[in-house]
Amino acid sequence: MKNSLEIKGLKASINGTEILHGLNLTIPKGEVHAIMGKNGSGKSTLAKVMAGHPDYEVTGGDVLLDGKTILGLDPDVRAREGLFLAFQYPSEIPGVTIANFMRAALNARRPEGQEVDAVEYYNELYKKMDLLKIDRSFTSRAVNDGFSGGEKKKNEILQMAMLEPKYAVLDETDSGLDIDALKIVSHGVNSLRGPKMGILVITHYQRLLDYIVPDVVHVMVDGRIVKSGSKELALEMEKKGYDWVENLATA
Amino acid sequence: MAGKNGQSPVGQNGSAPVGWWQERKAEAWKKFQAMPMPRRSDEDWRFATIDAIQLGDFQPGQKGSTSAEALLKRSTASFPHAAKAIFSNDRLLHIEGGEELAKQGVVFESLAGALQKHPALLEKHFMAHPVDLGAQKFAALHAANASAGVLIVVPKNVEVKLPLVSFHWLDGNESAVFPHTLIVTGENAKVTVVDFLGSTEAGGAGLACGLNDLLVGAGAKVEYVSLQEWGSKVTSFQLNSTRVERDGEARSLFVNLGAAYARQESRSTMAGSGARSEMLGLSVGSERQEFDQRTLQCHDVPNTWSDLLYKNALDDRSKSIFKGLIRVAPGAAKTDAYQNNRNLLLNPEAEADSMPGLEILNDDVRCTHGATTGQIDRDQLFYLMARGIDPRTGAQLLAHGFFEEVIARLPEKGIGEAVRVAVAAKFAAMRTRPKNAERIVARPKVQGQIEEEALDVRTLQGLAN
Numbered sequence: 001m002k003n004s005l006e007i008k009g010l011k012a013s014i015n016g017t018e019i020l021h022g023l024n025l026t027i028p029k030g031e032v033h034a035i036m037g038k039n040g041s042g043k044s045t046l047a048k049v050m051a052g053h054p055d056y057e058v059t060g061g062d063v064l065l066d067g068k069t070i071l072g073l074d075p076d077v078r079a080r081e082g083l084f085l086a087f088q089y090p091s092e093i094p095g096v097t098i099a100n101f102m103r104a105a106l107n108a109r110r111p112e113g114q115e116v117d118a119v120e121y122y123n124e125l126y127k128k129m130d131l132l133k134i135d136r137s138f139t140s141r142a143v144n145d146g147f148s149g150g151e152k153k154k155n156e157i158l159q160m161a162m163l164e165p166k167y168a169v170l171d172e173t174d175s176g177l178d179i180d181a182l183k184i185v186s187h188g189v190n191s192l193r194g195p196k197m198g199i200l201v202i203t204h205y206q207r208l209l210d211y212i213v214p215d216v217v218h219v220m221v222d223g224r225i226v227k228s229g230s231k232e233l234a235l236e237m238e239k240k241g242y243d244w245v246e247n248l249a250t251a
Numbered sequence: 252m253a254g255k256n257g258q259s260p261v262g263q264n265g266s267a268p269v270g271w272w273q274e275r276k277a278e279a280w281k282k283f284q285a286m287p288m289p290r291r292s293d294e295d296w297r298f299a300t301i302d303a304i305q306l307g308d309f310q311p312g313q314k315g316s317t318s319a320e321a322l323l324k325r326s327t328a329s330f331p332h333a334a335k336a337i338f339s340n341d342r343l344l345h346i347e348g349g350e351e352l353a354k355q356g357v358v359f360e361s362l363a364g365a366l367q368k369h370p371a372l373l374e375k376h377f378m379a380h381p382v383d384l385g386a387q388k389f390a391a392l393h394a395a396n397a398s399a400g401v402l403i404v405v406p407k408n409v410e411v412k413l414p415l416v417s418f419h420w421l422d423g424n425e426s427a428v429f430p431h432t433l434i435v436t437g438e439n440a441k442v443t444v445v446d447f448l449g450s451t452e453a454g455g456a457g458l459a460c461g462l463n464d465l466l467v468g469a470g471a472k473v474e475y476v477s478l479q480e481w482g483s484k485v486t487s488f489q490l491n492s493t494r495v496e497r498d499g500e501a502r503s504l505f506v507n508l509g510a511a512y513a514r515q516e517s518r519s520t521m522a523g524s525g526a527r528s529e530m531l532g533l534s535v536g537s538e539r540q541e542f543d544q545r546t547l548q549c550h551d552v553p554n555t556w557s558d559l560l561y562k563n564a565l566d567d568r569s570k571s572i573f574k575g576l577i578r579v580a581p582g583a584a585k586t587d588a589y590q591n592n593r594n595l596l597l598n599p600e601a602e603a604d605s606m607p608g609l610e611i612l613n614d615d616v617r618c619t620h621g622a623t624t625g626q627i628d629r630d631q632l633f634y635l636m637a638r639g640i641d642p643r644t645g646a647q648l649l650a651h652g653f654f655e656e657v658i659a660r661l662p663e664k665g666i667g668e669a670v671r672v673a674v675a676a677k678f679a680a681m682r683t684r685p686k687n688a689e690r691i692v693a694r695p696k697v698q699g700q701i702e703e704e705a706l707d708v709r710t711l712q713g714l715a716n
Contacts, residue, residue: 051637054629079639091634095652104648105638142652159638 002067003029005083005167005198011060012049019045021223022061027167029066030195034209035202036234037220038242043202044088046220047171051085052078065167080109082166086156086173093143098155099125101143102162109163128161132188150181157188167198174208186211206238219245269366271374279394286388295385298572298604299543303512305486309458311396311429315340315422317451326418328445329672330665333413334359339420339451341399341428352411357442358404359415362431365402373402376435380464380492384516384545389488393429393462400431400461403444407437407468414443414663421450421457421481430461436471436499443474443663448481448489450509453680455482459510462490467499469523474502476666478673481509483538490516493530495555497523504531504661506670507542508677518547521555521586532561533657535650535674536569536601537681546575550586550616558589562657564650565594565601566681574606577620581612590620595653597627597646647678 005027012020019042027033037043049056050063052075062069070078093101102125107115126136132154144152153173160168170189174182189212193199201212209217209231217233218225227233227245237245288304289296323345326337334348336359349359358369365373378397382390401417419430432446448459459481467473473493481487487510493501507513519528534542548557563571573592594603605622627646635645654674661667 051633053633074642075633075636076639076641076645079637085637087634087637091628091631093631093634093649093652095655096648100651101635101638101648104635104640104644108639108641108644142655163638 004066005200006064006067007046007050007061008064009061010046010049010058010063012045012056012058014045014056018059019223020049023224025200025218025225027198027200029166029198031215032193032199032201032212033216033218034212034214034234035200035218035220035225036206036237037204039204041220042223043204043220044171045223047085047088047169047202050078050083050169051075076108079163079165084160084163084165084168086153086160086168086170088171088173088175090144090152090156092145092147094145096143097140098143098158099139102159105159105163125162128158131161131191132158133184134158149176150178150185153177153181153185154188157185161188161192165197167200168192169200169202171202172204173201174203174205182208182211206234209234221246269370272366275377276395279391283388283391283395286391289385289388293385295545295574297574297606299514300512300541300570303486303541305511306458307456309425309427311341311398311427313340313423313426315420315426315451317420317422319344322420322422322451326420326447328414328416328447329669330663331413332416332445333411334415335417336361336401337418337420338399338428338430339422340426343399348415352415355409355411356406357409357411358402360402362398362400362402369402369404372404372435373433376433376464376466378462378464380466380494380520381518382462382490382492382516384518384547386488386490386514386516389460389514390462390490393431393460393488393490396427396429396460397431397462399429400433403432403434403442405434405436405440405442405471408439409437410441411443414445414666416445416447418447418449419459419461421455421459421485423451424456424484427458427460430459432461432463432475434464434473434475435466436468436473438468439470440468441472443666444476445666445669446475446477448477448479448509450480450482450485452482454484456484457482458486460488463492465491465493465501465503467493467495467501467526469497469499471496472500474661474663476504476506476661476670478506478670479509479513480673480677481513483509483511483540485510487513488516489513491518493517493519493528495519495521495523495526495528498525499523500527500529502529502531502660504533504657504670506673507532507534508673510540512541512543514543514545516545518549519557520549520551521557522551524552524554526552527556528558529660530557530559530561531657531660532563533654533670533674534563534571535677536563536565536571537567537677538569539567540569542569542571544571544573544575546573546590548575548577548588548590550577550579550583550588552580553582553584553586555583556587559591560589560657560660561592562654563592563594563603564597564653565603566597568598568600568602570602570604572604573622574608575620576608576610577618579611579613579616579618583613584615586613586616586618588616588618590618592622593653594622594624595627595650596624597650599626643682647682650678651675
């Protein structure tokens with residue numbers, strides 16, 4: 001389907017153990033979907049498989065970005081096609097400044113020899129940093145090196161803001177954030193919401209969904225989506241607990 | 252064989268030969284001829300590819316094919332500097348800044364000029380310090396042929412604010428060059444010197460056999476950076492001897508990017524209490540390049556400090572050899588010495604051989620040494636790729652990050668930036684070659700073999716005997 005990120009019957013395993021057992025999910029452009037699930041339900045596996053992490057083997061199904069499969073593509077090609085993954089645990093890259101890293105990522109999207117204009121680049125970067133209430137000295141720090149949990153997550157959203165993907169997958173972006181950082185990060189995501197982007201928010205906690213209000217909520221159990229519904233589903237989940245859906249899954 | 256005209260006069264401008272100079276050269280030439288070529292079985296040449304040492308038919312003083320005008324244009328430093336000397340195939344093309352410096356009592360002269368104006372200084376200091384890490388034969392070859400390079404003398408209490416730079420070019424494919432840099436500093440003097448070593452063509456052949464002596468006076472500060480970008484078929488020797496007097500501070504960085512085989516020897520002698528030497532190295536290997544690094548940190552007296560950090564990033568089937576020794580003399584109590592060699596393999600076929608070592612004849616010291624060899628971290632690379640950066644560029648970005656620890660130690664930001672630009676240029680040249688882009692991603696999950704040793708020998712009584 002054009003204008004959507006479509007996951008069809010996706011099966012994936014790591015070291016021979018199947019984690020995703022045929023997962024179906026469609027995120028239309030312009031919508032925000034949330035996946036809730038317990039630890040071990042396969043949420044983060046889904047994020048990594050979509051991004052093309054080499055540790056995972058896809059054994060069935062497909063992932064289509066605007067109707068085109070991305071499964072055979074290297075992670076960098078998927079990213080350039082418009083998929084963005086905000087990492088649960090972003091890597092630390094000592095010695096590489098945020099400014100250089102972001103510039104390399106932007107240049108990767110441009111033809112050889114037509115690199116981003118430095119002045120425009122910094123204007124854009126500072127604009128996005130202001131939005132996320134990030135201090136400008138941030139740009140000369142090494143990527144995630146010695147960052148607090150909140151700084152790392154802000155940095156992920158800054159990258160998302162700079163790269164303007166078609167689809168963004170936010171893998172537990174709320175984990176480890178205090179309420180102030182959560183508000184800033186959510187504000188950043190909300191300001192990027194719009195008809196041009198589809199967003200999948202993966203979370204363990206309902207709390208995040210108070211700030212990033214989803215259009216659709218999905219519940220994941222044991223590598224499958226077992227229930228989907230409106231934003232109220234998250235509240236119901238919070239009240240009734242995961243056992244409730246687990247019973248649904250086995251019913 | 253290089254150096255047939257080892258007895259030719261140094262004066263390129265028709266100056267009269269000087270007796271002692273000629274005698275020393277003749278003697279050195281004899282010594283060179285008498286000494287055997289190194290063998291792989293020699294401890295100082297362990298792991299080195301001796302066959303890669305091509306002395307060939309390279310001759311000093313060859314006429315190059317590049318115009319002086321073109322070379323002068325290429326000899327630009329991106330940072331402000333107080334003086335500049337430019338040599339091509341050991342001929343002096345241009346020298347500037349010396350007169351202005353002379354007002355401060357500073358000498359910045361070509362060797363030929365120094366032989367005329369400061370013969371006593373040259374006679375006293377020219378190759379007066381030991382080269383004893385294996386390349387003695389090539390030190391003799393250098394002595395027999397040295398005619399290009401500079402003598403820098405900074406007198407007591409004089410600080411030279413801006414760096415002094417030299418350019419040495421290898422022009423054509425038949426030349427041998429013998430770049431020489433001699434820095435002599437008085438008490439509390441300060442100077443920064445940068446040597447640029449390059450071929451007119453990236454694929455050029457030749458022999459480069461350079462030597463630099465850094466004499467750091469009491470309380471003086473000397474910083475020396477050498478940026479080696481010889482052509483890819485050049486055989487290169489670069490022999491350094493640093494001597495630091497009481498409370499003096501030396502910092503040297505040897506950047507090796509070019510040459511087919513590059514032997515880098517660096518020796519620091521902490522000769523006076525409070526002496527400090529920071530010894531840095533940075534190499535990027537591609538194709539079948541070999542970087543052969545031998546270092547010695549000599550702590551002769553109490554209360555001295557040295558810190559060595561050599562980092563190599565190796566792609567393709569390139570190779571690095573690091574053999575380092577910290578030697579603490581009997582009585583050199585309170586020595587504080589570090590030696591670290593870190594290698595990053597950008598390709599599983601690249602090779603890094605590391606032989607860190609300690610020889611401690613005193614028990615009240617702190618010495619640590621370590622060596623690590625690892626591959627690109629897969630999670631870091633995946634993170635970069637998830638942002639759209641191709642694996643090759645990503646690996647190079649990680650290598651840049653890996654080098655930053657070395658570059659950040661240079662206080663002159665402009666020089667650090669020049670090093671970054673040179674490293675980036677080398678990477679860019681590597682990027683244009685066809686490559687299997689998947690090779691890093693497809694590699695099985697390996698975090699690299701890590702060998703690390705750290706030794707605190709504050710109480711190493713056993714070694715004291």
